Amino acid sequence: MLLAYKTSNCAVPDAELNAKLTGRMDEGTELSLTIAQIVQRLKGSHLHSQIERQAKECLHQPEIKLESLKEDVRSFLKTSGWERKLQNAVYRELHVQLPPSHPAAPPEHLKEPLAYMRKAQASWEKRVLKSLNSMSTELEVPLARMRPAVEQKELTNKWNEMGTDEPDLSRFRPVYAPKDFLEVLISLRNPNHDSSEDVSVRSHWGLIQVPLNVRDIPQLRRAYSELNLTTGQLGIDDHAHIHPDLFENEYVQIGKKVVVEQDSAAAQQYSRQGCPTGLRADLWALILNSTNQPQDVMHYEQLTAGVIQHDLLVDNLIYKDVKLTASNDDYYFVFEDFLYQVLLCFSRDTAVLDHFKYNSATPPKSYIQGKVGEEECAVVYPPNGVIPFHGFSMYVAPLCFLYNEPSKLYSVFREMYIRYFFRLHSISSSPSGIVSLCLQFERLLQTHLPQLFYHLRQIGAQPLRIAFKWMVRAFSGYLSTDQLLLLWDRILGYDSLEVVAVLAAAVFAFRAENLMEVTSLASAEAVLADLSTLKVMPLIQIFLFATAI
Amino acid sequence: MSGNTEDIKPVKCTIKPPFYLQIGDTKTDPAHSGVCVVDVTLPFGKPVNIEEITFKNYYTAYVTVRLLRRSPGQETPAKWCTALRDLPLMDNPHTERGSQDYYSIHRTQMQVDPDHVVSVRLILRQPSSAWLTFSLEDVKIFPHMEPDPEKEVSDWLSDLTLVGQHPDLEGLPDPHTVSSSIQQMWALTEVMQTNQTTASIGRFDVDGCYDINLLSLT
Numbered sequence: 044m045l046l047a048y049k050t051s052n053c054a055v056p057d058a059e060l061n062a063k064l065t066g067r068m069d070e071g072t073e074l075s076l077t078i079a080q081i082v083q084r085l086k087g088s089h090l091h092s093q094i095e096r097q098a099k100e101c102l103h104q105p106e107i108k109l110e111s112l113k114e115d116v117r118s119f120l121k122t123s124g125w126e127r128k129l130q131n132a133v134y135r136e137l138h139v140q141l142p143p144s145h146p147a148a149p150p151e152h153l154k155e156p157l158a159y160m161r162k163a164q165a166s167w168e169k170r171v172l173k174s175l176n177s178m179s180t181e182l183e184v185p186l187a188r189m190r191p192a193v194e195q196k197e198l199t200n201k202w203n204e205m206g207t208d209e210p211d212l213s214r215f216r217p218v219y220a221p222k223d224f225l226e227v228l229i230s231l232r233n234p235n236h237d238s239s240e241d242v243s244v245r246s247h248w249g250l251i252q253v254p255l256n257v258r259d260i261p262q263l264r265r266a267y268s269e270l271n272l273t274t275g276q277l278g279i280d281d282h283a284h285i286h287p288d289l290f291e292n293e294y295v296q297i298g299k300k301v302v303v304e305q306d307s308a309a310a311q312q313y314s315r316q317g318c319p320t321g322l323r324a325d326l327w328a329l330i331l332n333s334t335n336q337p338q339d340v341m342h343y344e345q346l347t348a349g350v351i352q353h354d355l356l357v358d359n360l361i362y363k364d365v366k367l368t369a370s371n372d373d374y375y376f377v378f379e380d381f382l383y384q385v386l387l388c389f390s391r392d393t394a395v396l397d398h399f400k401y402n403s404a405t406p407p408k409s410y411i412q413g414k415v416g417e418e419e420c421a422v423v424y425p426p427n428g429v430i431p432f433h434g435f436s437m438y439v440a441p442l443c444f445l446y447n448e449p450s451k452l453y454s455v456f457r458e459m460y461i462r463y464f465f466r467l468h469s470i471s472s473s474p475s476g477i478v479s480l481c482l483q484f485e486r487l488l489q490t491h492l493p494q495l496f497y498h499l500r501q502i503g504a505q506p507l508r509i510a511f512k513w514m515v516r517a518f519s520g521y522l523s524t525d526q527l528l529l530l531w532d533r534i535l536g537y538d539s540l541e542v543v544a545v546l547a548a549a550v551f552a553f554r555a556e557n558l559m560e561v562t563s564l565a566s567a568e569a570v571l572a573d574l575s576t577l578k579v580m581p582l583i584q585i586f587l588f589a590t591a592i
Numbered sequence: 593m594s595g596n597t598e599d600i601k602p603v604k605c606t607i608k609p610p611f612y613l614q615i616g617d618t619k620t621d622p623a624h625s626g627v628c629v630v631d632v633t634l635p636f637g638k639p640v641n642i643e644e645i646t647f648k649n650y651y652t653a654y655v656t657v658r659l660l661r662r663s664p665g666q667e668t669p670a671k672w673c674t675a676l677r678d679l680p681l682m683d684n685p686h687t688e689r690g691s692q693d694y695y696s697i698h699r700t701q702m703q704v705d706p707d708h709v710v711s712v713r714l715i716l717r718q719p720s721s722a723w724l725t726f727s728l729e730d731v732k733i734f735p736h737m738e739p740d741p742e743k744e745v746s747d748w749l750s751d752l753t754l755v756g757q758h759p760d761l762e763g764l765p766d767p768h769t770v771s772s773s774i775q776q777m778w779a780l781t782e783v784m785q786t787n788q789t790t791a792s793i794g795r796f797d798v799d800g801c802y803d804i805n806l807l808s809l810t
Contacts, residue, residue, distance in 0.1 A: 144694075145646075145693070145695065145696060147648070147694045147730075148693075148694045152693075152694070156691075156693055157688060157691070158692060169809055172807045172808075172809055173809065176806050176807050176809075179805075179806070180806075185803065185804065186804040186805065186806070186807065187802050187803060188803055189800075189801075189802065189803065233688070235650075235651055235723050235724050235726075236722060236723065236724070237624070237721060237723060237724050253688070254686060254687045254688055254722060255687060255688050255689075256683075256687040256689045342794070345794060391796060392794075393794050393795070393796050394794065407807045407808070408807070408808045409804045409805075409807050409808055410808065411798050411801050411802060411803055412803055413805055415808065420798055422796065422802065422804065424804055424807055426796030472688055472689075
C-alpha cells in the first residue's frame with residue numbers, strides 16, 4: 044500500500060552528490076532501503092491503523108468490486124483524502140530521515156562525520172552538565188523530584204495562569220548564554236588543518252576557523268531562485284502602494300487551493316514566496332505535518348500529566364528564561380502562559396529523543412535513586428534530552444501568533460525544533476548548523492563587503508560577535524513579528540536555515556555606511572541594536588540578486 | 593548488491609605504510625606532498641578476484657586504483673592496469689565535506705575486471721595545501737564469491753541408522769499436540785515481530801520513579 048514518493052521537492056541538493064561520492068551505483072537499492080525504513084517507521088502508527096480501518100469499512104460500499112478489489116480500495120482511499128495524508132506522512136519522514144550512508148559507518152558518524160567536531164560537542168556537553176550538577180548541588184535543589192499531592196493539585200488548578208506565579212528565581216541562573224557557546228565555536232580547530240600561514244590568499248578574517256563547505260552568492264542565486272527580483276514575494280509585492288491585482292490577490296488564491304488540497308510538498312514549495320497571514324497557520328501545519336488529531340491532544344495531555352507529577356530543575360530554568368526574555372518583549376509578553384505550557388511539556392516529551400540520531404548532541408544520562416551504573420535505573424534528563432539555555436523560549440514565542448490551541452502550538456513547535464532549531468545550538472558540520480551559518484555569514488561579508496569587514500576588524504568589532512545572537516535565535520526577538528514570520532516562511536520553504544546567515548549579512552550591508560563611521564565595538568553594536576524597522580525580504584533579495592559579483 | 597559484506601571476510605592483506613611523493617630535495621623543500629602511494633599486497637601465491645574495496649577517508653581528495661594482475665596458468669608476467677582513475681572523495685579539496693567518510697569501490701565501478709589480482713596500488717591525491725596530512729584508513733579488500741552450488745547430501749549421512757523410537761510416554765503429553773501448539777506460538781511471535789511498531793510508549797520514569805541527583809558525566 045505504500046506509495047513511493049520521490050524526493051524531488053526536498054531541498055536536499057547533496058543527496059545526489061553523496062550517492063555519487065560514496066560509489067553507490069545502485070539507486071534502486073538505495074530507494075528500496077529508504078522505502079523500507081519509512082515503512083518501518085509508519086507501521087503501527089495511528090495513521091496506519093486509521094487507513095486500515097478505512098480500507099476495511101469501505102468494503103461495504105457498492106462500488107468496490109471483488110474482481111478489482113485492490114484498485115477500487117486504492118481509488119477510494121485516494122478520493123477520500125487518505126492517500127494524501129499518507130503522502131504527507133511519508134514526506135515528513137523524508138525530512139527527518141538520515142541520509143543513506145555506508146554500511147560500515149557507525150551511528151556516531153551518522154550524527155556527525157567529523158571526529159574533531161564530535162569531540163568538541165562532547166566536551167561542550169560535559170561543561171553544560173557539570174554546570175547543571177553544580178547548580179543542583181549549590182542550590183540544594185534536586186534535578187528531579189516527584190511533587191507531593193498537594194502541590195500537584197495546586198499546579199493543576201493554576202495550569203492556565205502560571206505566569207501569575209512569582210517564584211523566587213533569583214538563585215537560578217541560565218546554564219549558558221549564546222556568547223558562551225560562541226567562544227566554543229571560535230575555538231574549534233581541525234587538528235589536520237594547516238593554519239601555519241599568517242597571510243595568504245585564503246586567509247579568513249573572521250572568527251570561525253574551520254573550512255566547512257558554505258555556498259557563495261552565485262550558488263545561493265541558483266538555490267533560492269524563487270527569491271529573485273522578477274518573482275513576486277510576500278514581504279515585497281504585497282506592499283500597500285502596490286495594487287493587489289498585480290500579485291497578491293492571485294497568490295492568495297493559489298494559497299487557498301494549496302490548503303484545500305492538503306498537500307505538504309505543495310505547501311512547502313508555496314511557502315518559498317511567503318505565506319499570506321490568514322493562511323500561514325494552516326500552511327505551516329501542513330508543511331510540518333502537524334495534525335491536531337485526538338491522539339495528538341492525548342499525547343499533549345500525557346505530557347501535562349508529566350509536568351504535574353514531577354518537578355524538574357530545568358523547569359526553573361524555563362521560568363527564568365521566559366521571565367527574562369519573552370515577558371520583557373513588547374510583542375510576546377501576552378503569551379507568557381502559553382510559553383510555560385509548551386516548554387514545560389516539551390521537556391517531558393520522550394518522542395523528541397528520536398532526533399538525536401541525526402543531531403550531533405547526545406541526551407544527558409542519569410540514574411534514579413543514585414544507582415549509578417545499573418542500566419535498568421538509567422534515565423535521560425530531562426526526558427526530552429534538551430537542556431534549555433538563555434533565549435530558548437524565543438523559539439516558541441513567534442508561533443503563539445499563529446496557534447492559540449496549546450496542543451496544536453506544541454505540535455508545531457516540536458516539529459520545528461527537531462527539524463531546524465536544534466541545529467542552532469549544537470556543534471556539527473551540517474550546512475544548516477550554526478557553525479556553517481557563522482562561517483557563511485563571515486564569508487559573504489568578507490567577499491562582498493571587504494572594506495566594511497576590514498574596518499570592523501580593525502576597531503575590534505568582529506561582525507560575528509554582533510550577528511551571532513541574531514542567528515542563534517533565528518532572529519526571534521530582534522525583528523518585528525510580521526517580518527520574522529516572513530523569514531521563517533522561507534526557512535520552512537527551503538528546508539534550510541541558510542537564509543538566516545544571508546539575512547545577517549544583508550543587515551550589515553544595509554547599515555554599512557553607518558558602520559564605516561563607527562570607531563568601537565560598542566558603537567557598532569549601537570548601530571545594529573534595533574532591527575525592528577527592517578524589512579527582511581527586500582534586504583535578502585537585494586543582497587542575493589543585486590550585489591555585483 | 594554489496595549488502596552481504598558482513599558474511600564475507602576481507603582478504604588478509606599487507607598494507608604497506610603510505611609513501612608520500614616529493615619533488616626535489618626532501619630536506620630543503622618543506623612543502624607538503626600532494627601525492628601518496630599505498631601498496632596493498634595480497635597473500636603470495638593466492639591471486640584474488642576482488643568484489644569490493646572499502647576504506648575510511650582521511651582528507652584524501654582523489655583516489656586512483658591500480659591493479660597488478662597475473663593471468664592464471666600462463667607464463668606471462670603480471671601486468672599493472674588502472675581500475676579507476678581519480679575518483680573524487682571530497683567534492684572540494686579545500687573543504688571538509690567527504691573528508692572523513694566511509695567509501696566502497698565495487699568491481700562494477702572498475703574499468704577492468706579485478707580478477708587474479710596480486711597487488712593493489714592506491715594512489716591518493718590531495719592538491720590542497722590546507723591539510724597537514726592525508727591518507728586512507730581501514731582499507732579492506734573483499735573477495736568475489738561465486739554463489740554456492742547446490743550441495744548434495746553426502747552418502748554417509750543417509751547411512752546413519754535411526755535411533756529406536758517410541759520411548760515411554762506415560763504421563764507426558766502427546767508430542768504431536770505439543771509440537772503443533774509450539775508451532776502456533778512461534779507463528780504468533782513471527783507475526784508480532786513483523787508488526788512491531790517503532791512508536792515509543794512515552795514513559796520517562798522507571799516504575800514511577802524519576803528521582804535524580806546528579807547527571808552522569810561519562
